[in-house]
Amino acid sequence: MTRPYPPHHAEVAQNRFGLRVAARLSAGADAMPHDLQERLRAAREQALARRKQPAVETRLRTAPSILSNGRAAALGLGDDVLGFWGRLTSLALVCALVVGLVAVNVVQDDDRTMEVADLDATLLTDDLPPEAYSDPGFVQYLKTSANRSSASGR
Structure with a gap:
């Protein structure tokens, strides 16, 4: 080769x-x-006189570190490649990502809590015979009826 x-x-x-x-x-x-x-x-x-001027020489340098894990490898950035503003921007982006993930988690937990609370309220306020609670399709019926009533209430 x-x-x-x-x-x-x-x-x-x-x-x-x-x-x-x-x-x-x-x-x-x-x-x-x-x-x-x-x-x-x-x-x-x-x-x-017309000869080409020498091109600007690019400066090549080796990566200061190579991090490997199995068959995957990554090049390390070395000493202060990003600088102060680059690090500050990276920190701000990571913080925004963490805040977004926490917000999504809170919203999903709140939705689940509201769903369970609606189901419990429906079970506690209805006049149903005791046999209805043992029916396996009853919980599904309550979920669909709760969804219909919440959609019509909006």
Whole structure:
């Protein structure tokens, strides 16, 4: 398996190729007439002026830590990558998540409590024969009738 070359290796190879081509052209230029040599010199100067400026070099760095658990791995952030504002934002997001989860839990618990209270109130206020309490479909009947009465009361 071939390993890719580092980014600067390609640039070095291009520079070497350019120098070899320039040396080859310069060697053959001595046998040319003077006016052609001057035109070639001017063309070279224009090419050098238009030459691409070197690209901004990206700075690569290794991850300060690799955390692994079985077949899963994660890269550690290292020393103070987030900074103060990044940490503050992360803390605010975590707090918002916790508040949201607590609110959902409270609402669901309240809904369950109200459902059980409605069922108990229906059982305690109705005049029913004792056989009705032993019927397995009775609880389901009470739930559906409580849902119908709460939907019509809204």
